[in-house]
Amino acid sequence: MIEIKNVSKNFPGKNKAINELNLTIPDGKIVGFLGPNGAGKSTTIKMMTGILPIDKGSITLNGYNIEKNALEAKKIFGYVPDQPDMFLRLKGIEYLNFIGDIFEIPKEIRQERIETLTKQFNIYNALDDYIQTYSHGMRQKIIVTGVLIHDPDIWILDEPLTGLDPKSAYMLKEMMREHADKGNTVFFSSHGLEVVEQLCDEVAIINKGELIFHGNKQEIREQFQSDQSLEELFLELTSDE
């Protein structure tokens, strides 16, 4: 479970990026995080993962405070950033090994998971190449594999499906479903509303640093008493008027 309590974030010289955000992401659910560009999605995710310091409030992951118990908290989540351009001079296999060492995964388990996952994602044959030579989608896949090999309870995924081919996107969605069904937490941001519509149990919508809606798809319709598509509702909620 992820608990975000009264979280605010300021960047010097700019309006409040996040203002008094309260959000609870329960176990066993896939929660989609929506909002227009610049709404504060990435800032929130960066605070959840310890990349950005929190100005006010607190974030806990399965009870561990991301600032006070940083190491414990970081051990239980896996994070896929929106830009997969990391460690480009390492080979795919070296990157996965590095992640394996950090999460102290025993050699045998590591070997088995790397083989299974990379074969499923169809990147096994590229493991001995430098990540620099990978396409955007392949880079995304290697980062996702890095997250999956340590089998974390909580998945935090920033635009995870961008750049994936249909087969890999389908597979990842299936994996997300399976993971949530096992009682784990899956939190992901997306621009693709149809993905959110088909995959999510709950939706959180943020605009200008404030949470403007959190609930399941049923609740969204009840609240707005309409049978509009999620896209239309999203446009209505985040419009400036």
Added chain:
Amino acid sequence: MSKTWVVMKTMLKMQYSKAGKSNSQIWLYVIAGLFFVPLLFFYIGIINNLVEALYNVLQPLGQDSLILGLLFLGIHMLLFLISFITVLSAFYFAEDIESFIPFPLHSYQVLLGKAANPFLYLYLTASAVFLPAFFFYGAISGANILYYLYGIIMFVLLPIIPFTIAAILLMLVMRFVNIAKNKDRSKVIAGIFSLAFIILINVLVRLNTNSGDLINNLAVFVQEKDGLLRMITSYYPPAFFSTMGLTEASSFSGFLFLLAVIVISAAAFFLFIWLGQLLYLKGVLGIGAGNKRKSSQKKIKKQIAARPVWLSYMLKELRIIFRTPTFFMQCVVQSLFGPVFLLIILMLDSGDLTGFMNMFSKKESMLILFIATSVLVGSNAASISSISREGKSWPANLFLPLDPKQIFFSKIAAAWSLNLIVIALVLAICVFLFQLPMDMILIWLILILITSWLSSILGTYLDLLQPKLNWTDEQEVFKTRFIGLIALIIQVGIFGVLVLILWNIDAIQGLYTSSFVLFIVIVIATFVMSKLLSKKIKQNEHQHI
């Protein structure tokens, strides 16, 4: 031409972009400036004295043109060396070139855009080296207005010829080398080859200067006016024409010499553009691409191994340094270039060096050796780029379950282990060339290994204060940052003073006592530096960058 201008402006803007720089960075410039001002006065004073002394000796012999000849020859040589390094990095190592290739631009337009930054460096160097001596010579020889006018024109033209020579040589090398499959590796090989080429030229020049012949020739050349100038510039006409243009400025022949310089520079410029159009893009295309091959299951399985986190992290650091041409050149090759260059010069000049150190007492030898090697380990670029090298990968250090202390320890260990290469080289020199006694070598080794750790902490600490993560091209990690200089000044400043004190205090005698004092100071400094770094880490400073 307007497109060329736009490309130049954009490339310069990208290099000197203020993006990601905070106002507090200004203090770094202020400190650098404070160190710089007294040095500047000192430097100008030395140049003035040198020009005056040389003029007073050479003028009665009718050989005063030698001063300008040496100046032109020296500055062309210096600009050539700088061009070599800057052209290599700007034209071939910088990967921003890929953003320009899809635009409808001629090769020469991209090339001129790329040349803008190296030219800035060249003008900066030329103003520091050429201008003071030029003005002092003008003043002392009572030159007229034409001397200054011609001089300014020549100053503007100054970088063109050495730059063209370096650029053409490199374009030829890269056109050839880049055919190889692994682009990164070819870039590194070309880089090393180019530096080796500079050393080779130096060796050839030195081997050709036979001191016996030199004295005979000298006697002949001294007889005629400007004879010495002719002698030293006989292999390199641009220096001769430039000098004659200035010394004969008041007569028509001076004008003709100036014209010759203008014609040669213009020819060099067009040759550069023509050859660039022909060779450049062909050499640069495909840079950044790697070779793809099918991985074998056996090979992949073999590579899966569990290691302790600190080792895994350190290996990651070293892999990235060795595989990124810019990092490899800056952190490995350039730190070796100094000692190798020095070694070759020493060997050529004196042949046998056994006993060279016998001129000094054991204490003095140790102090010399220590300060020289601490300059070498202090100037290694690995530590001062510890954090900045990460660029866009930096957030991974924050979201992965890594103890910040662990991260910094591994980064320092990586910088330290790179210094081992330089230390091993110096060790070999001490054992085989200087044949120093074993006890002295052992003591030096202990001292320098700790000093290397200290300088790795210092560099990492300074980088943490003002890291540059928002780079689009690895070059930016090292360019336009004074951090390396500041680290070196701090380290060499402190140890320089300490060594001077130890050298002059008679109360501290002998190898063991003086080394022990050094040891204590280094250990204390290392302890203080680690505490400072730990404090920064505890304040979560690494999260705010």
